[in-house]
Amino acid sequence: MWYNTKATALLGIDYPILQGPFGGGLSSVELVATVSNMGGLGGYGAYTLEPQEIYEINRQIRAATDKPYNINLWVSDTDAVxxxxxxxxxxxxxxxxxxxxxxxxxxxxxxxxxFASRFENQLQVILDIRPKVFSFMFGMLSADVLEQCRKLGIITVGAATTLEEAVALDASGVDMIIASGFEAGGHRPSFLASAETSVTGTFVLLQLIKEKVKVPVIAAGGIANGRGIAAALTLGADAAQIGTAFLACDESNALxxxxxxxxxxxxxxxxxxxxxxxxxxxxxxxxxxxxxxxxxxxxxxxxxxxxxxxxxxxxxxxxxxxxxxxxWGGQIAPLLKHTKAKQLMASLIEETGKF
Structure with missing residues (x-):
């Protein structure tokens, strides 16, 4: 079946559908739990949160779902010298x-x-709470941190906007890589070259990365329906991450x-x-x-x-x-149809199975 992929096996989920983890207060426990409870992987963007706030959010998520979920942080959270x-x-x-x-x-x-970086303190929380999935952006994790995550059973997912970034992430030892195309809404998580020069489209980037890396790849950017997920899987993706379509749902914390x-x-x-x-x-x-x-x-x-x-x-x-x-919003926004996360997930699952 279409949903039996390396990603679903590794993550312990039913469908290779990931909800983009929104930072800046846009994520919500309800959205994470809804997606995870329906067989996908909910995601919470925590890069703006203090350590104690992450502990509390994690407690709330665990009370709302017993399924796998993802907590996301930014390795580099400041550009100010x-x-x-x-x-x-x-x-x-x-x-x-x-x-x-x-x-x-x-x-x-x-x-x-x-502004002082919060990442090191936030990272300690991740090691303490041990979410099933820890995704990170704007950089790479050290070999020591990746080894600690492996020992604790935490699956690590890095984000790449170029082939070079994906190859570097693969060599570092991450478990999965997100191919983040320039169509995506939100920040461009580039870290080896300027974001302005790292603007490959999702489906081209996906194919380039699949040729060069060993780990499962997640396509992100310009995907909001089953047709998009099916296209990503056809081109070699092991899962699709969807941001804007979930951001527009009532359950997100967007205004x-x-x-x-x-x-x-x-x-x-x-x-x-x-x-x-x-x-x-x-x-x-x-x-x-x-x-x-x-x-x-x-x-x-x-x-x-x-x-x-x-x-x-x-x-x-x-x-x-x-x-x-x-x-914030991606190029795919004009195709949005659903305002309820449950309806969106059900539609994504049904539509993808038709292709």
């Missing part, structure tokens, strides 16, 4: 974004506090207006931009992403740009000036 920027760099960003803050009727925020936008005509046009977080990511095109294209050198590094833009985003949403808000 020594956690901050110079006053001159910050003034440049203030001047660039000043008109938008004025239009929203709010004052320019002060310089963001220095209602975010979900509405994913089902609107605005979703027909997406763009890769650094203007909102400092890292390149795909979302629905808007005025700011268009007007500030080419001015990336004046943005703050991740995650300071996120902190800087947070009050503006909040004000714009409250004032319903949605043509300036960046809503």
């Amino acid at each position: 020594n956690g901050t920027v110079t006053d001159e760099q910050f003034k440049q960003a203030q001047q660039l974004f000043k008109p938008y803050f004025e239009e929203a009727g709010i004052p320019l925020p002060g310089k963001p506090a220095s 209602p207006v975010h979900k509405q936008m994913l089902f609107s005509k605005a979703a027909e046009r997406t763009v890769l931009s650094r203007a909102f977080t400092g890292r390149l990511g795909r979302g629905l095109s808007n005025r700011i992403s268009t007007e500030l294209s080419g001015k990336e050198k004046q943005f703050l590094p991740f995650p300071l740009q996120t902190t800087f833009m947070s009050p503006l985003r909040k004000a714009l949403i409250e004032e319903e000036k949605l043509n300036m808000v960046f809503f």
Whole structure:
């Protein structure tokens, strides 16, 4: 049967369907549990959480499902040298974004506090709670950490945006690799070259990686229905990871207006931009992403740009000036149909079996 793959055997799931783990507060326990309980692999993006928060989320997930699930972290969670920027760099960003803050009727925020990476502390939590699956982005894990995960029975999954990244992950000893195509919504998790030069499409990337690596490969980006899953499996994928379609479901923690936008005509046009977080990511095109294209050198590094833009985003949403808000979403958004995760999963399973 189509669902008997290396991925389902390794992960202990019924169907090779993975729910993308959304960071930045967009994941929810309910969504993870719904997908896992229906035979897929739910995923929770935890890179913004403090260690104690991850312990608590994990407790809630385990109370909601006894099936396998995935916890996701970012190996590199800051681009700011020594956690901050110079006053001159910050003034440049203030001047660039000043008109938008004025239009929203709010004052320019002060310089963001220095940011210290949380990854090492978060990683210790993963080793403590031992989820069935630990996926990571923006880098690689050390041989020591991978060995610890193996001993604890944790399956490790790394994300690659290029063939070179996949080969490096394979050589490091990960259990599975995500082939993350540029069609995908959210951040581009590149780590060997710039995200701007790491923009291969999902199905090309999948085929390139399958030729060179030994471990199972998960296709991610531009997949939202059974036809897409079947196509990925035909090209050699052992599973498909779906993000935008699950993000648009009622069970995700995205704002209602975010979900509405994913089902609107605005979703027909997406763009890769650094203007909102400092890292390149795909979302629905808007005025700011268009007007500030080419001015990336004046943005703050991740995650300071996120902190800087947070009050503006909040004000714009409250004032319903949605043509300036960046809503995460992939290129496949115009094909979205379902608002309930159970219905989406049932549809994915049924449709894939037809091809």
